[in-house]
Amino acid sequence: MEDYFDEITEKHNLTEEEAEKFDELNVEDFREFIEIVALKKATSGRLQELLRENTKTDRAEKKWEFYIQENEPKYEPTDYLPNFFKIRAYPDSVWEIQSLETGLNDVFDAVPRYFPLWIEGTSAYSLVGPENLPAELEPLLKVDDSIEHKFETWAFEDGAASDRRIVTGLLNKQLVWRGTQLHEECRAVRHNGTFKLILPLPEGGHVQKTLTGEIIDPDDAQTEKVEGYTVTRDMGRGIGHRYGHPEVKLYGRHGYAFISTGWLFTAEGRGDSVIEGDAADDLHNSLGKNNYGKTPNRRAQFRQWRQYLRMGQGDDEKLVGEELAQMDASQWMVFKRPQELHLSMRPPKNSEERDELMEVN
Numbered sequence: 001m002e003d004y005f006d007e008i009t010e011k012h013n014l015t016e017e018e019a020e021k022f023d024e025l026n027v028e029d030f031r032e033f034i035e036i037v038a039l040k041k042a043t044s045g046r047l048q049e050l051l052r053e054n055t056k057t058d059r060a061e062k063k064w065e066f067y068i069q070e071n072e073p074k075y076e077p078t079d080y081l082p083n084f085f086k087i088r089a090y091p092d093s094v095w096e097i098q099s100l101e102t103g104l105n106d107v108f109d110a111v112p113r114y115f116p117l118w119i120e121g122t123s124a125y126s127l128v129g130p131e132n133l134p135a136e137l138e139p140l141l142k143v144d145d146s147i148e149h150k151f152e153t154w155a156f157e158d159g160a161a162s163d164r165r166i167v168t169g170l171l172n173k174q175l176v177w178r179g180t181q182l183h184e185e186c187r188a189v190r191h192n193g194t195f196k197l198i199l200p201l202p203e204g205g206h207v208q209k210t211l212t213g214e215i216i217d218p219d220d221a222q223t224e225k226v227e228g229y230t231v232t233r234d235m236g237r238g239i240g241h242r243y244g245h246p247e248v249k250l251y252g253r254h255g256y257a258f259i260s261t262g263w264l265f266t267a268e269g270r271g272d273s274v275i276e277g278d279a280a281d282d283l284h285n286s287l288g289k290n291n292y293g294k295t296p297n298r299r300a301q302f303r304q305w306r307q308y309l310r311m312g313q314g315d316d317e318k319l320v321g322e323e324l325a326q327m328d329a330s331q332w333m334v335f336k337r338p339q340e341l342h343l344s345m346r347p348p349k350n351s352e353e354r355d356e357l358m359e360v361n
Helices: 002-011 016-023 027-036 044-055 057-068 104-110 151-156 164-182 277-289 298-308 351-360
Strands: 074-079 084-089 093-098 117-120 123-126 147-150 187-191 194-198 210-216 223-230 232-234 239-251 254-266 334-336 341-346
Touching (some): 002 016, 093 151, 104 117, 147 151, 164 194, 194 254, 239 298, 254 298
Antiparallel strands (some): 074 341, 084 254, 194 239, 210 223, 232 239
16 A cells, blocks of 8 residues: 555646645545445536536535425426226116025026126126026026116115125126137136136137237227237246236226236146246246346336227227126126326436425425
8 A cells, every 4th residue: 555655746747736645645544445445437518417416516515405306306297097998878777686505606606706796695797697697597587677877877876785895896707708709819817816817829829929019999090009019928937928907996986997918827827727826926036037037117007908808989889799708798887088187296406406396396
């Protein structure tokens, strides 16, 4: 350290003024300087900014005032795309049907558990009309004695006539069933007590499948294009699926359909055996290491499932023809497309913005 200290003036070609200032120091001052100072790389632009910050005393004082006073954040309008849609129209009707006191397993051996049918005691509630119910249910329900209710009256006005749990249960089932009916590829799998929609691999299919599509509003000349994203991934010990989880929530008589996305894993890639527990945790960790666990394009994923479920596509959203499967057009939920803005908040990004805010405040 002493040898280096003695040679600095000569080795670094210090000017006469710099050499005089340096001679005022001793070895211990220099040692302390080396110990406490850290060197970092900076662009020339950043160096210029630091010079301005440190050479203007009034600016330094203002900077201190800025950090100790309470200032408003920077507001700016941005596009807002939530992960939910408001329900604009509920199903027209719900049918109350007496069951033949058979077990729930008998019913759900005949139809999937996500079929829009709810069994409560000896009563069944269905969003599918009696004439369209699968023939497998005829021995289990007294279809001929069904009672039709106006859905919104039954759900929100009759009080004791319906339980909020039954209402949300039926709407949730209908939304999951909607995905499976609209697309042959789409499959519902039960995971952590809920049904999630995935795209399984066909026999001999390939992983890292990418979806693309378009959402077209019939009343709007603009076409909203949807980015593609990976929906399956080979994890070695299983196949990862990017799922969509639709869920209806009610606030008063206002309903909203949320769509969350994430990853789940199946052994063969066809949804028959969902991997859970420690094995699933290990696979999630593997996704994280490769950045697949992150969701930088969550907006694209939400738009994709929204397109798949035909949600929020304008006044002509109600489906027709073969797309309706067993459900009448009047029984589909219709969703309001979000057309909103919100104000994002962030700290000032540079000195100019900071000074501008300080002048305002």
